[in-house]
Amino acid sequence: MNDHALKVLEYNDLLSCLAGCAHSEPGSHLALRLLPCPDRQSVVADLALTQEALHLLEIEDVNLSEVQNTTAVLDRLRAEGSVLGSDDLMILLSNQKSVGTVRRTLREFAGALPGLSSLVQGMASFPEWERWVGRSFTESGEMMDNAGPELARVRRELRSARDTVLDRLEKFRTQDSAAKVIRDDYVTIRNGRYVLPVKPEYHRAFKGIVQSRSQSGQTLFVEPLFAVDLNNRLTGARVQEEKEIHRILARMSADAREVRESMASNLELLARLDLVLAKGRLGRKLDGIIPQPADETELVDARHPLLVLSPETECVPVSLGIGGASTALVITGPNTGGKTITLKTVGLLTLMAQSGIPIPAAEGTRMRVFSRVFADIGDEQSLSQNLSTFSAHMKVVSRILSHADHDTLVLLDELGAGTDPQEGSALGVALLEALGKKGTCVVVTTHHNLLKEFAYRAAYAKNASTVFDPESLKPTFRIKVGLPGRSHALKIAGQLGVDRNIIARAQEIMGTGAVRADELLGRLSEEVDREARARASAERISARLEADRDRLRIRRKAAQEKAEKIQEEARREASDFIRDLTRRGKDILKGLKDDPGSGRKGFPEKIREMRSEVMERLPPPAAVAPSGKPVSVGGRVEVMPLGIKATVTALLPGGKEAEVLSGEIRMRAPLRRLFMLEDGEGQSSSGIDQPPPVGYEGEGGLPVELNLLGFTVEDALESVDKVLDRSLMEPGYQLRIVHGKGSGALRKAITASLRDDPRVLKFGVAPREAGGAGVTVVELKT
Known part of the structure; x- marks a missing residue:
């Protein structure tokens, strides 16, 4: 396609809108590079695929937001022996999870959506590798024990060594003789070794190695001599752990290298699927339709897509045709009447259809596929090239004449302007x-x-005009095909205050024949307009009914297939269960018959087991709080014994726990700890749940939240360090660090400190409803 035409028709602006409808970065990148296709067969296939996307989106959307661009990762994997880190492996796994999601989703609609189903069938899954990687890492990328048996063994030794050194140091710290030497009552880590905080004035009398000192200089962190061998053993275990982690990463990378090409193909297919769905999403925003490919273009109530997407602008639909017996359309009328926007609408909708994008038009619209589209719209004056407006237009027209043929669409704005009217x-x-x-x-x-x-004389040309309201002196922006436009110049001049004598003289100069012809043209135009509206209305109703029937037929087929599948699975499960109960019942009766004595002893227990299995298949009873009232989603509760007022947001599987929301804090609580409140009870004056106070302590006496708002970076890091030191004796301890968003300096400093801290198992940004980027959640190693 001609680059100049793409630019003046604002095709790239439309692609930006399309990219915004994609869920993933690869899909968005593909959208920005999309070009109209000149091949009719390919256009038909693309439009059919987009039509399937529209049908799917009416039922459900496919979330592809987790698809990531893995090109760089796969390129690194190309080198033999290269080892990927946990982050890279998790990125590859994320794409594989998306493959599984789309395959499960489209499996239900295989009969109704053959094109999309065929696209997804080309995606490859690697179940064993995906399960291995999926169970081996935490969300923050930390490798877990179940990544491999050797890693689990090494970490057991590591925990044993850690517990031993902690136990010895703890016993030493609690001795009476150590009371005056120890600064604080905790054991901590410095330089990878467990140490005790010692008062500086006693460090010479304290037998040990100084590993570090506090920023204030008031505390020395000393490794007692008796702990040196224990720490050495711990250090050796850590080295073994690092070696085993590297070995597992190398194995995972090697397995991924074997299927690298398939993973690259998956990325391309996921990006293409996201692009197809993005076309559907944009089409829904535009209230667009899939046009029928034809030998001529016939637009019905077509609208300019960028105007449709602009909420401040009213978009008036236009209907016109080009092609077939009439290959030329001449649009005339007063300025600001909508001639240029009509020209752009024809061009941009042609490019959209040939890109497989739904167009904002009514059913019954048909589009011809062109191999080339040329456009000359706007002022092409160029001072740098010493070109006037007319010269610049002629330069473009010359190129068009050189390349145009029977398979070309040409759009020319203000033809003949910029020079002498007669010559132009x-x-x-x-x-x-x-x-x-x-x-x-x-x-x-x-x-x-x-x-x-x-246009009136040539057999292959037609006139069209923009409709102008002479009473209000405003354009209606509608297009009327079949009649040339009227200027309305004399009426407009009179309405705007030009002297009546001058208007009368102008009419004399024009002649009575010209005036009567203009009035006759106006009455004829009104009659043609009435007939066109009636015909268009009937055609729209017929087309919409047919389209509704097609959509209903597809949805009914998909729903029927899904229902039949569910019923078949339920019948199979019920049949298997009944067959198993029957077999076991026969076994019990046979036992009673063969050996009445011993059979009766086990009879009640077997009956109870069978009854228990039957009860498990029944729907669970309603969850009930200690107050005797059922716990329901949206209900107000008090979390005991904390006394926190909260709202129930979800009942968790198993029927024993619920998820509740108090202010910005979301937590899980056992149903036995929830007390249902009356309507309005426990509601704050502001109508918002009040969160627990900052610094609230858990059962172990450690804070569950550390508020650092207003702290300097140095003070904040020292506060975090002290809390983490105290927490070493509390395995699995979790801490919320409130640092706010601000400039981000405090958050970055805390994140950098946590990333290298051996006490930390994982950390991350809190959920949006619990503080988002202003809060970091930390979990310590066990």
């Missing part, structure tokens, strides 16, 4: 005649009467 209009007629001989489809706008006459 004559040149315009000659240009239309030349394009007409080639069979080129051309749409032009103009003010020249000579071009109106040409």
